[in-house]
Amino acid sequence: MLTVEDFRHLIDSTCLLEGPGGSFEAVLTECRETGPGSFTLLFTAAADAPAHQGSYLIEAAGLPAEPVFLVPVHVEAAVPGVRYQAVFNRLPG
Numbered sequence: 001m002l003t004v005e006d007f008r009h010l011i012d013s014t015c016l017l018e019g020p021g022g023s024f025e026a027v028l029t030e031c032r033e034t035g036p037g038s039f040t041l042l043f044t045a046a047a048d049a050p051a052h053q054g055s056y057l058i059e060a061a062g063l064p065a066e067p068v069f070l071v072p073v074h075v076e077a078a079v080p081g082v083r084y085q086a087v088f089n090r091l092p093g
Contacts, residue, residue: 002088004039006063007031015043016059017084019070021050026084028060037090042083043070049082056084 010028017026026049030042051072059065070084 002066002068003037004031004033004088007039007041007060009062010060013060017043017045017056017070018059019050019056020052020054024049029083034087035089036092037088039088041068041086041088042073043086044079044081044083047081051082 007028008031011031012027012029014025014027017024024045026043026045028041029044031039032042033039053071054069055067056070057065058068068086070086073083073085
């Protein structure tokens with residue numbers, strides 16, 4: 001099970017994403033804890049990256065390749081590229 005700690009050290013690192021539309025590189029630009037066991041990730045890829053939501057295999061240094069559901073999101077018009085968000089929610093129980 002992935003945790004926020006798995007990704008914190010990867011902020012500003014380039015990851016390989018493989019999913020709908022092919023493979024491409026993206027930079028992990030944000031890793032934010034949103035509650036106990038819950039967190040979000042924000043990746044930024046080049047403007048020509050596919051803007052498709054779906055399961056992407058994420059390959060990053062120090063992590064095994066893991067499938068994660070990513071959604072393209074609009075964050076800030078001044079930042080070029082396609083931005084993708086992943087949300088991880090851990091419900092108590």
